[in-house]
Amino acid sequence: MKKYFLFDLDGTLTDPKLGICTCVQYALKDQGIDEPDLDKLEPFIGPPLWDSFMKFYGMDREQADKAVAKYRERFSEIGLFENEVYSGVPFMLKDLKEAGFTLAVASSKPTVYVERILEHFQIKQYFKVIVGSELDGTRVNKDEVVREALHQLFGEQPIDPQLVYMIGDRCFDVEGARALKVESVGVTYGYGSKEELMEAHADYIVRSVEELHAFLLREEERPKPKGFFQVMWPFLYPFLLFILIKNVVDSGVLLLFKNISGGMSGKIAEWLLFYDEATGEATGLTGNASAIMSALSCIVAVFFLKDMAKKLIHRTKEDMLLAHLRGEEPITYGVAAIVTVAAVIGLNVLLEVMGVTDKATAYQNMLADAYSASLPIGLLCFGVLIPVAEEFLFRGIIYNILRRRAKISVAMIISAFAYGMYHMNYIQGVYAFVMGCLMVYMYEYFGSFAWPVIVHVLSGCLAYLLTYTSLVNSPLYSLTVCLVCGLCVFFGIRLMDRKKRYLVGDVVSDE
Secondary structure (H helix, E strand, O other), X not given: OOOEEEEOOEOOOEEOHHXXXXXXXXXXXXXXXXXXXXHHHHHHOOOOXXXXXXXXXXXXXXXXXXXXXXXXXXXXXXXXXXOEEOOOHHHXXXXXXXXXXXXXXXXXXEHHHHHHHHHHOOOHHHOOEEEEEOOOOOOOOHHHHHHHHHHHHHOOOOOOXXXXXXXXXXXXXXXXXXXXXXXXXXXXXXXXXXXXXXXXXXXXXXXXXXXXXXXHHOOOOOOOOOOHHHHOHHHHHHHHHHHHHHHHHHHHHHHHHHHHHHHOOHHHHHHHEEEOOOOOOEEEEOHHHHHHHHHHHHHHHHHHOHHHHHHHHHHHHHHHHHHHXXXXXXXXXXXXXXXXXXXXXXXXXXXXXXXXXXXXXXXXXXXXXXXXXXXXXXXXXXXHHXXXXXXXXXXXXXXXXXXXXXXXXXXXXXXXXXXXXXXXXXXXXXXXXXXXXXXXXXXXXXXXXXXXXXXHHHHHHHHHHHHHOXXXXXXXXXXXXXXXXXXXXXXXXXXXXXXXXXXXOOOOOOO
């Protein structure tokens, strides 16, 4: 959880365009350069003045010194106040301070100017530490400013970068944060573009003061629900209701088949029912009928929970929005698919080569029932329909309830454990637990409920095909393949993590 927020000033708290650009125009005119278009001078907002004069107008250090002196001649008296606070900033700062966060300013502008601007706009009281550059041209680089701000914030205590966000609108703010191993929040309502912030590898990007306000308040520590009924019952209720409705539908469909079996004949009857050759009476359901019944019961059970699922999925989507504004690189989707396929194959191979599947009676009975269906029916029911229905329960409802009541890691483990227990045999239970964790990972990583559904359907179809096609007796089932799959999962997730930090603290709510 973050406790310290470092804010850049120009382009983050205030809009300084008129003051800065007019003063740059004034300094350039003194050097014989006429620049009537203030928009062309926007790149001066953010980086150190010396660097900008040398970069954009080819000045040497001596010329830049004169230009900076002339700039300050006007800025210290007039340009300082040709500025305005972004709408919503005072309210945000007040809210954050009252929530218990420690706020600081880390700006490349000279400290004396920063303090006068904050006093002028009556927002100085919200900041414990105010750090800027020095008038003599020292401490102008953002990493130096951030380092000094951290030293002043932590005092004699060891600096913990994990407790800090650096918030700014330019690549310099992001680069300064990265140099000190601090996570950065880029804002696009200032003078840096989304592309600039992404290229600088900002950890998060927001588009408005309102989004920044909501994003930072996610770190607020709210009271956690206590006691069994407050913590456990909200997710146990839909879980037990789902099982109850599913069992009622299973019994109802079975009873229906038995009642109509006498009037059925021909290929449809043979496709759905087993008959006693001596009496001609129906004795049970075929694999096709059992698969259809299982899928139907899951769909009906989820139908009764659809309103709850829809509400929770929508709420979680809104919660995740601010952490997923950057979008993903195309390669990430390919890596996610490889990780999923490798996890499915690796787990199936591992359980098989360990020899535990043959000893699990409940698992073998499940296989005999599931794989007695025809391939198209089995794939449709066990690979698509049932996985989709289960996702609405386990990730759409159970995980999303837990996510608002506990740490994301805890919610992941509990929901995956419930998913494993639901299968009622330890072979499927282990498989379901691991894949349940992976589904939550993908949900959090991509910020879309579609992803756990995709992973579940892909894993369901692939696992069904692996067993149905008797690949268990092929060279595929070896420790070597298991090891290769494990490495693919490990390095794939490592690669995904390096591309994006996806967990936004511990999201806890008492709602």
